[in-house]
Amino acid sequence: MRYSAFSVFRNALDKHRGWSSAWRFPEPKPHYDIIIVGGGGHGLATAHYLAKEHGITNVAVLEKGYIGSGNVGRNTTIIRSNYLLPGNNPFYELSLKLWEGLEQDLNYNAMVSQRGVLNLYHSDAQQAAYTRRGNGMRLHGVDAEMLDRAQLKTMLPFMDFDNARFPILGGLIQRRGGTVRHDAVAWGYARAADARGVDVIQNCEVTGIRRENGRVVGVETSKGFIGCNKLGLAAAGNSSRVAEMAGLKLPIESHVLQAFVSEGLKPFIDHVVIFGAGHFYVSQSDKGGLVFGGDIDGYNSYAQRGNLAIVEHVAEAGLAMIPALSRIRYLRSWGGVMDMSMDGSPIIDCTPIDNLYLNAGWCYGGFKATPASGFCFAHLLARGEPHSVTRAMRLDRFERGYAIDETGRGAQPNLH
Numbered sequence: 041m042r043y044s045a046f047s048v049f050r051n052a053l054d055k056h057r058g059w060s061s062a063w064r065f066p067e068p069k070p071h072y073d074i075i076i077v078g079g080g081g082h083g084l085a086t087a088h089y090l091a092k093e094h095g096i097t098n099v100a101v102l103e104k105g106y107i108g109s110g111n112v113g114r115n116t117t118i119i120r121s122n123y124l125l126p127g128n129n130p131f132y133e134l135s136l137k138l139w140e141g142l143e144q145d146l147n148y149n150a151m152v153s154q155r156g157v158l159n160l161y162h163s164d165a166q167q168a169a170y171t172r173r174g175n176g177m178r179l180h181g182v183d184a185e186m187l188d189r190a191q192l193k194t195m196l197p198f199m200d201f202d203n204a205r206f207p208i209l210g211g212l213i214q215r216r217g218g219t220v221r222h223d224a225v226a227w228g229y230a231r232a233a234d235a236r237g238v239d240v241i242q243n244c245e246v247t248g249i250r251r252e253n254g255r256v257v258g259v260e261t262s263k264g265f266i267g268c269n270k271l272g273l274a275a276a277g278n279s280s281r282v283a284e285m286a287g288l289k290l291p292i293e294s295h296v297l298q299a300f301v302s303e304g305l306k307p308f309i310d311h312v313v314i315f316g317a318g319h320f321y322v323s324q325s326d327k328g329g330l331v332f333g334g335d336i337d338g339y340n341s342y343a344q345r346g347n348l349a350i351v352e353h354v355a356e357a358g359l360a361m362i363p364a365l366s367r368i369r370y371l372r373s374w375g376g377v378m379d380m381s382m383d384g385s386p387i388i389d390c391t392p393i394d395n396l397y398l399n400a401g402w403c404y405g406g407f408k409a410t411p412a413s414g415f416c417f418a419h420l421l422a423r424g425e426p427h428s429v430t431r432a433m434r435l436d437r438f439e440r441g442y443a444i445d446e447t448g449r450g451a452q453p454n455l456h
């Protein structure tokens with residue numbers, strides 16, 4: 041069923057009893073051309089682009105819970121392509137371009153809102169670093185603009201510009217960046233992939249990967265064995281655990297990241313604002329709640345919840361930026377498991393095991409990558425070779441010494 045203003049009107053005449061289910065709930069077939077492990081944003085996007093771009097529809101997405109129960113439904117919804125390095129920038133810019141046409145492509149309202157992503161700077165050194173990043177972006181054809189203190193005072197008058205420790209001196213803004221309703225992304229991709237014949241199978245946990253003569257031939261699941269010609273892993277925070285089923289050890293650590301939402305307030309923050317003196321980012325949802333977060337918890341964990349020390353740390357950084365936040369009540373918080381790679385950049389590649397392909401290492405920035413990740417992983421699975429914008433995102437880059445270290449922190453996953 042095609043969604044449109046007309047279909048809403050027509051169904052209203054029938055008291056909305058005529059809507060059909062957005063996707064099917066199929067039982068698994070014995071064999072697929074391609075199986076994707078993980079019904080998060082990346083797995084579902086991969087299935088959609090396999091069907092749409094490559095005509096491969098004998099595909100199953102296996103999700104251990106319900107779709108959207110992982111990080112795709114837990115993030116702070118920020119999208120941007122303000123990267124410096126040539127290994128990252130063209131990939132994230134492709135993603136932003138796909139976001140710009142996503143709702144038309146999927147025929148689904150994902151509430152893509154290009155409200156601008158602003159990074160604040162607080163020292164001359166930071167200004168120089170942001171200027172360099174902005175210039176790098178512009179050289180790649182990506183929009184970037186430096187704003188001075190006076191411009192920011194007009195845009196965001198409630199910020200503490202004269203904070204004795206962290207004065208706000210200016211910022212780098214990418215106006216095409218913004219936010220997207222995260223779970224609508226999972227639903228939109230699931231619906232579009234399903235419509236092209238992909239089986240999205242929920243409550244189906246992969247418990248083992250079967251190999252014959254070294255080649256992957258299928259997966260053991262809570263619904264029995266399912267065979268496949270190719271297996272793509274898109275399990276985000278659980279990537280290491282799933283890859284281990286095939287005897288593969290990944291250069292990834294799993295860490296928790298928390299997110300927070302406040303009570304609903306009248307609109308006052310029009311952009312995504314990122315405090316540069318401590319890790320704090322905030323935007324305001326359409327319901328009025330402030331959506332914010334900070335650093336990862338800093339220890340290895342597969343638990344989808346964090347600890348109070350980070351709650352305090354995030355609150356402190358928020359208050360240093362906007363003192364009036366002390367008067368809001370926060371409504372809820374949650375955690376998600378991050379697949380932190382050694383250089384903070386993702387991996388989209390073949391593996392040393394025949395028929396096994398990997399999509400992982402998204403750290404806490406994989407939501408914005410969802411469309412390009414799916415697009416490029418589908419390309420890899422269909423053609424057996426990397427897409428041009430993911431050539432640097434290889435699994436063996438760490439042993440070859442070609443890390444994509446955007447923040448320059450070295451092999452310290454908890455610091456990226």
Ligand SMILES: Cc1cc2nc3c(=O)[nH]c(=O)nc-3n(C[C@H](O)[C@H](O)[C@H](O)COP(=O)(O)OP(=O)(O)OC[C@H]3O[C@@H](n4cnc5c(N)ncnc54)[C@H](O)[C@@H]3O)c2cc1C
Binds near residue numbers: 106114115245298377
């Ligand atoms: C609090 C928080 C804030 C974030 N903020 C942002 C942000 O603002 N911007 C941004 O770009 N990124 C952000 N991220 C990161 C982003 O959400 C992730 O990088 C991205 O969602 C990961 O890809 P995914 O959607 O495919 O993951 P997921 O949705 O986690 O999908 C992986 C799926 O695999 C399934 N799975 C795992 N093991 C198995 C198994 N054995 N069998 C079957 N299925 C399995 C899981 O259940 C899960 O549904 C944030 C993350 C968190 C937690």
